[in-house]
Amino acid sequence: MTEQAERLRAKIRACLPKTLPARLGVAISGGGDSVALLLLLNEITANEQVTLFAATVDHGLRPEAADEAEHVRTFAQRMGIPHDTLVWTGWDGGGNLQDQARQARYRLLTDWAHGHGITAVALGHTADDQAETFLMRLGRAAGVTGLSGMPTKRLKGGVVLLRPMLGLTRQDLRAYLTERGVEWIEDPSNHDIRFDRIKAREALSGLQDLGITASSLARVAENLTQAREALEVFAQESARKMAKTVAGNVCLDRAAFQILPQEIKRRLLVGSIAWIAGQGYPPRQSAIERALRSVDEGTATSIGGCLLVPHGNKMWICRELNAVQGKIARAGQLWDERWIVTGPLVADAQVRPLGEEGLPQVPDWRNLGQPRQVLLASPAVWVGETLIAAPNAGFSNGWRAELAPDWPQFHSSFLSH
Structure with a gap:
């Protein structure tokens, strides 16, 4: 030796x-x-x-x-x-x-x-x-x-x-x-x-x-790895303070977001998009900069399969309807790579997005206090053209929509693993 x-x-x-x-x-x-x-x-x-x-x-x-x-x-x-x-x-x-x-x-x-x-x-x-x-x-x-x-x-x-x-x-x-x-x-x-x-x-x-x-x-x-890890912790703590998740969407406090350092703003935004749309290549820098301006100005935009929707002093980040249009799954199967919808045994039931056709069939969706765009891409249960349930829109009808077991928790997703 x-x-x-x-x-x-x-x-x-x-x-x-x-x-x-x-x-x-x-x-x-x-x-x-x-x-x-x-x-x-x-x-x-x-x-x-x-x-x-x-x-x-x-x-x-x-x-x-x-x-x-x-x-x-x-x-x-x-x-x-x-x-x-x-x-x-x-x-x-x-x-x-x-x-x-x-x-x-x-x-x-x-x-x-x-x-x-x-x-x-x-x-x-x-x-x-x-x-x-x-x-x-x-x-x-x-x-x-x-x-x-x-x-x-x-x-x-x-x-x-x-x-x-x-x-x-x-x-x-x-x-x-x-x-x-x-x-x-x-x-x-x-x-x-x-x-x-x-x-x-x-x-x-x-x-x-x-x-x-x-x-x-x-x-x-390696030195930059240590710097990245410190920034990840800062971004995670910022997310805990000013971002909450609602039915798989992210709701940001715009006032608290605006006073963050630019790098932490970027990490919080990109991390939210990745958590909603799935990990993949991050959006281009020009798209990220445009989205950051939208948060600051309180205007709507789309990025990486997600929508940014202003609502009062909040900014909602949600799945974009166009990104899930045409996606179909059976009950109990994975839909949009992250949702599992379960409920009563119903012949021919399909999981599809709620969409523009389904939202009017949900009588109390306004009581949720969420922008309508946030609900459009949520998973819903259909039999043909008849809406059976929309659990994330307040119309459960005995059905549940849950994130897949291996989908990361929002706040932990800001840390490298």
Whole structure:
């Protein structure tokens, strides 16, 4: 056991949970970073009650990828580690290839983990990846959240993604593999300057004379992570004081909102939209700025599948009717990805938005004290064109509409997990 190997093991173990899950997944592409991760984790967990499982995602974009996945399978099995190859066939040739491939990779890995009873998957991202991400986001004028980079731990699709090598460089890991006499696969796309990440990698190599290295940028990203976490707590506390939730909508106190620092206003607004419409890419900065002006001025606008509706000294943030138009579910099924509506057994009952046709059939909706636009996109029960119930609009008729069990609580949603 060399001093270098011991140092790498100690750094990785310090970035992992104190108690590892009994079944730990490892994503391995065959590149130097992930090969080193699998080797080091195999050594780290040798004396812990942990079973490792390995998976390789074959994006189907290069003819040699299948052979590379087979090479990785053989490598893993020599260590007694079960291995699966996950094949992606979803690219239609359009859109941002790297972004679609990344999303597919995470989806395949989390599905694989669920299928094997694996609660956490380790990924081979390094300080170099962190630095390259920082430079790419810097070029897009990202704020604190974007520049804080990849977290060491993140929950995605019900699986914990672990990145225990963000404090290590590719050079560290390749030196370890060379010392061990272990070969790795070089993906030719790592030299394709058509990709922004490779451009960032090339740019980074020219900044060393200024003391700007992968390690220094990774430390900057970590500093910004701490700043982001502080801002998240501030945003959460602000939400507790001036925002309340009503039937899946958010009601803001405009006067209290207006005196907040601009960054906290932005976080409170974007967080509310994400909680209502679901996590995804946040709205464009221009749309956020327009929505912030609407809150300040007390005017209506739409953003990210939501409506901002002024009502006295309040601003309601609710689902936009156009965003749910045409969405249909059976009773007890998920509607609009977050509602579950249950009630008496009624043949042919469907859950659809209340809409303009349904609201006039709710006799006492005005007694709720909510703007009509807030109620239009709420879940309702229909049989044909007959409204049976609208639980969130004060017409329950024995029916209930509840947020899905895995939908986050509003105030906790402001914190990264």
